Amino acid sequence: MMGSIATYNGVVDKRTAEQRFWAFVDKQGDDDCWEWLGSRGAKGYGQFGPPRAGQRKTMVLAHRWSYTLHFGPIPPGLFVCHRCDNRPCVNPGHLFLGSAADNTADMIAKGRARYAAKLTEADIEVIRSSITGRWGERTELAERYGVSKATIARVAPCSP
Secondary structure (H helix, E strand, O other): OOOOOEOOOOOOEOOOOOHHHHHHHEEOOOOOOOOOOOOOOOOOOOOOOOOOOOOOOOOHHHHHHHHHHHHOOOOOEEEEEEEEOOOOOOOHHHEEEOOHHHHHHHHOOOOOOOOOOOOOOOHHEEEEHOOOOOOOOHHHOOOOOOOOHHHHHHHHOOOO
C-alpha cells in the first residue's frame, strides 16, 4: 500500500507514498510541530491521498498516516490525538493513541471544547436544588446562568 505508484492527469509519479507524504511536510526540529503543507479539511486537519493499486484515491488524515508510518496500524476504534493541539502537525512525537473518551477528556483538559464551562460546581448545586418542576423554570435558569436549556437539563436531569 505505501509503495504504490500514483498517476496524476496521466503523469506517472514514481515516488513512494511515503516520499510523497514527506514532500508535504515542513519538518523542523524533533520537538517542533511538523506542519502539513498539503490540503486540509474543514476542521484544519491535513489530508493525504495515498494511492491504492487498482482503486480510486481516497483521502486519509495526514496525522493518522504519520502515526501509521512510525508506529504501525491504528487499532480499530482508536483516535490519533495531538499533544500539541496543532491539527496540521504530523510530528510522530506529538501524536498518541486514545479512545473517544480520552480524546474528549484531553480536549476539555486543554480548554479546546467548543464551549467554555460556564457553570461552577457551586452553580450546579444551586441549579439542582432550585428545580421544582415548575413550567418555564429551566428557561429562567438558563437565562440567569447564560447557558442553554439543554445544559440545565444535563446538570439537573430530572425533577424531584
